[in-house]
Amino acid sequence: KNQVEQSPQSLIILEGKNCTLQCNYTVSPFSNLRWYKQDTGRGPVSLTIMTFSENTKSNGRYTATLDADTKQSSLHITASQLSDSASYICVVSDSGGGADGLTFGKGTHLIIQP
């Protein structure tokens, strides 16, 4: 069964600090991995999408890494801001395609404190 595990479940850091969120997956065959940011009560917004051959991808202060051999990904947030407070969801797609080929992680709830 395809699974996506995220850690930590929740994280509280001070504004301006950096943090790293983890995503481990057992989806096979692998197609791509996406990180979404979801503000409370809002829909998820895509931050990055990475395919098998990509090791790192940046979007502003967000940098995602992917190790397809160990089936791990991380999302690094630099110089955190209060607006970064949200849930960060890792979504892995299998290469079979189809909406039911997406496996969602449970998310990491990030709180940035002033």
Added chain:
Amino acid sequence: DTEVTQTPKHLVMGMTNKKSLKCEQHMGHRAMYWYKQKAKKPPELMFVYSYEKLSINESVPSRFSPECPNSSLLNLHLHALQPEDSALYLCASSQVSTAGANVLTFGAGSRLTVL
């Protein structure tokens, strides 16, 4: 226009009511999706429409009835819901019918409360 618009943002209904959730996108996406999300849980796929035809129904109870009038609109008709159906309902769209290759664009969601 790069948005998926959902209305209403909030809906409170009784178990005997009939209501509808609406979703609209003008990005030319030919696949549209309904997801249900409970608090602190990941979104759960309900339905997928591809080229205005229902292609996936994840064994959703018949009290939820989807409709895709055209390539830009997606509705979710609600009837005889239960309190446990209270959740955030997310609409999403993508460029092709298989989400595996494309990024989903999500709407802001409709927060449904069933009394």
